[in-house]
Amino acid sequence: MEWIITEKNQLASQDVDRQGIKMLIGNGYFGYRGTLEEFTRKEKTASIVAGLYDQVGDQWREPVNFPNGGFVQVFVDGEALHALHSRVREHEQSVDMFRAVHLRRTVFETAKGNLITISARRFASLARLHLLCEEFTVTANVPCEAEIITGIDGDVWDINGPHLTQLQVDHEEGILTVSALTHESARPLAVAECVVPHSADTLLREEILPQAATGSIYRRLRVTLSPQGFTFYKYAALHSDQGSPEPLADSQQTCREAMRVGFPALLQEHEALWQKRWQTCDIQIEGDATAQEALRFSMYQLLAIVPAHTEAASIPARGISGQMYKGAIFWDTEIFMLPFFTHAFPEMARNLLLYRYHTLEGARRKASELGYRGAFYAWESQDSGDDACTYFNVTDVFTNRPMRTYFRDKQVHISADIPYAFWQYYTATGDESIWRDGGAEVVFECARFFLSYVYYNPDKRRYEILDVTGPDEYHERVHNNAFTNRLIAHTFDIC
Amino acid sequence: MEWIITEKNQLASQDVDRQGIKMLIGNGYFGYRGTLEEFTRKEKTASIVAGLYDQVGDQWREPVNFPNGGFVQVFVDGEALHALHSRVREHEQSVDMFRAVHLRRTVFETAKGNLITISARRFASLARLHLLCEEFTVTANVPCEAEIITGIDGDVWDINGPHLTQLQVDHEEGILTVSALTHESARPLAVAECVVPHSADTLLREEILPQAATGSIYRRLRVTLSPQGFTFYKYAALHSDQGSPEPLADSQQTCREAMRVGFPALLQEHEALWQKRWQTCDIQIEGDATAQEALRFSMYQLLAIVPAHTEAASIPARGISGQMYKGAIFWDTEIFMLPFFTHAFPEMARNLLLYRYHTLEGARRKASELGYRGAFYAWESQDSGDDACTYFNVTDVFTNRPMRTYFRDKQVHISADIPYAFWQYYTATGDESIWRDGGAEVVFECARFFLSYVYYNPDKRRYEILDVTGPDEYHERVHNNAFTNRLIAHTFDIC
Numbered sequence: 001m002e003w004i005i006t007e008k009n010q011l012a013s014q015d016v017d018r019q020g021i022k023m024l025i026g027n028g029y030f031g032y033r034g035t036l037e038e039f040t041r042k043e044k045t046a047s048i049v050a051g052l053y054d055q056v057g058d059q060w061r062e063p064v065n066f067p068n069g070g071f072v073q074v075f076v077d078g079e080a081l082h083a084l085h086s087r088v089r090e091h092e093q094s095v096d097m098f099r100a101v102h103l104r105r106t107v108f109e110t111a112k113g114n115l116i117t118i119s120a121r122r123f124a125s126l127a128r129l130h131l132l133c134e135e136f137t138v139t140a141n142v143p144c145e146a147e148i149i150t151g152i153d154g155d156v157w158d159i160n161g162p163h164l165t166q167l168q169v170d171h172e173e174g175i176l177t178v179s180a181l182t183h184e185s186a187r188p189l190a191v192a193e194c195v196v197p198h199s200a201d202t203l204l205r206e207e208i209l210p211q212a213a214t215g216s217i218y219r220r221l222r223v224t225l226s227p228q229g230f231t232f233y234k235y236a237a238l239h240s241d242q243g244s245p246e247p248l249a250d251s252q253q254t255c256r257e258a259m260r261v262g263f264p265a266l267l268q269e270h271e272a273l274w275q276k277r278w279q280t281c282d283i284q285i286e287g288d289a290t291a292q293e294a295l296r297f298s299m300y301q302l303l304a305i306v307p308a309h310t311e312a313a314s315i316p317a318r319g320i321s322g323q324m325y326k327g328a329i330f331w332d333t334e335i336f337m338l339p340f341f342t343h344a345f346p347e348m349a350r351n352l353l354l355y356r357y358h359t360l361e362g363a364r365r366k367a368s369e370l371g372y373r374g375a376f377y378a379w380e381s382q383d384s385g386d387d388a389c390t391y392f393n394v395t396d397v398f399t400n401r402p403m404r405t406y407f408r409d410k411q412v413h414i415s416a417d418i419p420y421a422f423w424q425y426y427t428a429t430g431d432e433s434i435w436r437d438g439g440a441e442v443v444f445e446c447a448r449f450f451l452s453y454v455y456y457n458p459d460k461r462r463y464e465i466l467d468v469t470g471p472d473e474y475h476e477r478v479h480n481n482a483f484t485n486r487l488i489a490h491t492f493d494i495c
Numbered sequence: 496m497e498w499i500i501t502e503k504n505q506l507a508s509q510d511v512d513r514q515g516i517k518m519l520i521g522n523g524y525f526g527y528r529g530t531l532e533e534f535t536r537k538e539k540t541a542s543i544v545a546g547l548y549d550q551v552g553d554q555w556r557e558p559v560n561f562p563n564g565g566f567v568q569v570f571v572d573g574e575a576l577h578a579l580h581s582r583v584r585e586h587e588q589s590v591d592m593f594r595a596v597h598l599r600r601t602v603f604e605t606a607k608g609n610l611i612t613i614s615a616r617r618f619a620s621l622a623r624l625h626l627l628c629e630e631f632t633v634t635a636n637v638p639c640e641a642e643i644i645t646g647i648d649g650d651v652w653d654i655n656g657p658h659l660t661q662l663q664v665d666h667e668e669g670i671l672t673v674s675a676l677t678h679e680s681a682r683p684l685a686v687a688e689c690v691v692p693h694s695a696d697t698l699l700r701e702e703i704l705p706q707a708a709t710g711s712i713y714r715r716l717r718v719t720l721s722p723q724g725f726t727f728y729k730y731a732a733l734h735s736d737q738g739s740p741e742p743l744a745d746s747q748q749t750c751r752e753a754m755r756v757g758f759p760a761l762l763q764e765h766e767a768l769w770q771k772r773w774q775t776c777d778i779q780i781e782g783d784a785t786a787q788e789a790l791r792f793s794m795y796q797l798l799a800i801v802p803a804h805t806e807a808a809s810i811p812a813r814g815i816s817g818q819m820y821k822g823a824i825f826w827d828t829e830i831f832m833l834p835f836f837t838h839a840f841p842e843m844a845r846n847l848l849l850y851r852y853h854t855l856e857g858a859r860r861k862a863s864e865l866g867y868r869g870a871f872y873a874w875e876s877q878d879s880g881d882d883a884c885t886y887f888n889v890t891d892v893f894t895n896r897p898m899r900t901y902f903r904d905k906q907v908h909i910s911a912d913i914p915y916a917f918w919q920y921y922t923a924t925g926d927e928s929i930w931r932d933g934g935a936e937v938v939f940e941c942a943r944f945f946l947s948y949v950y951y952n953p954d955k956r957r958y959e960i961l962d963v964t965g966p967d968e969y970h971e972r973v974h975n976n977a978f979t980n981r982l983i984a985h986t987f988d989i990c
């Protein structure tokens with residue numbers, strides 16, 4: 001039982017945010033929030049690709065939320081079946097952490113008193129990083145006609161959007177597509193979607209519904225429901241210019257391959273990879289089911305959001321569950337998350353560390369901007385390593401005025417936390433290549449930063465680290481913070 | 496005309512605060528606010544003795560407001576004549592800056608339609624520092640009976656009081672007295688008052704009204720008013736243990752001497768001393784009466800509040816006009832006020848400077864408390880030199896919460912401003928004795944403070960002054976503030 005986390009509840013809107021994060025699925029390339037298939041921007045659906053950011057005007061720069069290829073809405077007698085707004089007899093939502101599969105089952109009662117059951121499974125394929133797979137089943141206690149609207153919902157939730165421009169909807173050989181450019185850098189991205197009935201002999205009565213205004217395109221399926229149920233598979237492919245020369249064509253290709261392989265085999269290859277992960281890292285706790293579940297949940301989340309495929313991204317504070325915290329990578333990754341990877345998945349730890357090497361230029365710019373040498377790593381790091389945090393990063397809750405914060409310019413310990421993490425990795429793995437491949441440059445640049453930051457106190461005959469914010473982040477501008485001083489000394493020791 | 500500042504107005508309550516300060520009289524030992532004779536705590540009457548402070552509980556420590564020996568209230572037909580509340584036909588209030596005399600003239604119309612004119616003059620004797628002298632005349636357009644209540648009003652205005660305990664009221668040979676102890680240190684103080692009719696042959700019909708509960712004692716005079724007018728003189732003496740072994744007896748003695756000398760001679764000796772001051776410092780501006788008045792007003796105020804009689808006090812931010820700003824001496828005195836004295840009245844400048852020598856121990860305590868050597872002078876200095884400013888000195892106007900301010904601990908420039916002022920005095924006067932008499936110790940102790948405060952920046956190969964609030968007082972915790980750095984270098988230069 002400790003592999004499956006379940007919420008059985010009459011869903012209320014305040015549950016939706018929490019379950020969106022708790023029930024997340026992800027393969028490190030993209031994350032898909034734990035929302036239900038009929039949900040839209042109102043319920044904060046999101047499919048977030050790691051490392052792709054966009055800024056609109058002078059709003060906060062944040063991850064791009066892709067058009068939602070997982071959308072399915074069932075209508076019976078013209079009534080939309082929605083877990084929040086319809087009459088719900090039973091509802092259950094869960095994540096099978098062992099398989100990294102999201103499940104939901106909801107029994108609706110229609111106005112006529114018919115019972116309609118929706119069951120769905122989905123996963124973010126670990127074998128095919130661009131692919132979201134869904135299995136969707138609708139059952140009725142008495143035969144009835146239903147309409148299913150499914151496809152790609154381009155009207156996405158954004159905190160500081162909209163991020164997509166020049167949205168194009170299209171369809172070709174049964175594959176729906178939405179393609180777009182990001183706002184800031186006109187980076188191309190595309191989502192493709194296709195649907196396959198479970199029974200090969202079922203002929204789908206399908207009508208395509210393009211909705212250019214919202215960048216959406218749907219298909220309407222007319223089906224007759226029965227106690228035997230109607231099942232279909234749905235594949236959505238998310239591509240951007242990260243590794244995809246032609247995102248649109250690549251997304252279509254991903255869909256075609258998914259159809260060719262088929263859901264059972266796709267699930268099997270996905271499960272096999274996750275099983276391998278768990279064989280490496282699972283820890284069994286006897287006699288404390290809660291601790292067992294909590295431990296597995298922590299590892300599940302870390303593994304769902306770690307960008308194991310690239311050195312160009314790391315783990316943001318809120319993972320890849322949305323745009324909160326600007327999708328930024330904080331020092332928390334090195335201090336709190338990295339030890340798990342260093343000890344269980346050193347190759348992933350290596351990627352996470354080298355993200356800091358690839359963003360060294362941003363850290364150099366930040367140091368230089370503040371009049372220092374070397375590298376001062378960002379508090380909120382995105383793709384370039386420049387600090388996404390502003391000097392007035394929050395609004396005073398009492399006065400509603402922008403408030404000067406020191407997260408950006410005074411947390412110098414960040415440039416010591418990163419060398420510390422490199423050193424931890426090195427001592428745990430013995431991997432000397434990490435230094436050659438960028439680690440040495442990172443550590444030396446951090447040390448150079450501190451050489452230009454320290455002061456000598458001639459009266460006390462010692463060096464001091466002044467005017468910093470320590471890791472508690474709320475005692476601002478203190479002198480000689482213990483954590484900071486110790487970690488900086490450690491940075492010099494590594495050198 | 497440029498010697499007299501006048502306000503002719505139908506007095507409104509919002510004028511009272513402003514005129515209380517603008518029309519102040521003072522002789523450096525005590526200040527008496529520019530309120531009217533019938534005013535009470537409601538209108539913020541105050542007689543403040545320089546350098547006498549008191550603290551109640553953990554409220555702000557502030558100057559003691561003495562019982563008001565200047566109080567006079569006229570009643571006609573049972574109606575109290577009050578410039579704010581009665582029917583006023585004409586009203587004029589002024590200060591003759593040349594003579595340092597406060598004047599008022601008010602024509603009241605009673606309910607019966609009689610016109611009663613009150614004219615009064617008063618001064619804080621520069622020849623007898625404990626003495627307040629008043630001349631008070633009441634005239635009626637038609638003969639009528641009046642009652643005059645005059646004496647000592649012990650029910651004083653306090654911001655963080657009450658400061659007086661064990662109030663004792665008494666009278667002996669026509670001299671009324673109120674004596675008391677301060678709250679914090681039980682320092683004795685006393686106010687004595689006596690009244691003398693203008694015509695030696697007038698027999699006062701007088702009744703004594705002690706009011707122990709408020710620490711007040713009055714006399715009721717019954718007089719017949721006429722167009723010829725009724726005039727009396729009133730003397731009030733303020734003594735504390737500063738230079739008075741027995742404040743109560745000394746205050747009685749001061750009154751007796753005043754009666755013996757008489758008002759005309761008292762005024763003459765007072766005027767003569769002020770005339771001498773003006774001969775030294777007056778500057779005449781031709782063709783700009785406003786500038787002339789403003790210049791004389793500034794000098795008048797400085798001369799009214801300078802404690803020329805002692806090295807134990809200096810000039811508070813609001814002079815001796817009340818308890819605002821805790822009656823504290825700020826660096827403003829050395830930087831903005833002292834140059835006038837240095838150039839026009841060097842002996843007064845010398846006193847003001849030596850106040851810093853006499854409060855050096857407080858500055859040493861402050862430096863030591865913050866972990867430094869030498870002397871870090873107070874932002875808000877009172878009698879001991881300890882800083883009256885707290886770390887949470889103000890309340891946020893939006894949230895009503897105490898607000899961390901850096902006035903106390905980050906304005907290190909204060910310990911450079913004071914050496915600067917000593918140096919200015921020395922170069923202007925050539926008075927080398929100032930160093931021997933304390934100046935050298937002050938400057939060296941300030942330099943020692945900075946030696947323990949500076950940091951060496953090994954990267955930039957220079958010393959820096961970090962984490963200060965400069966003289967604008969609102970850019971908090973900055974590094975290498977230009978004013979601060981320059982003045983500190985100057986402190987070292989003086990050494």
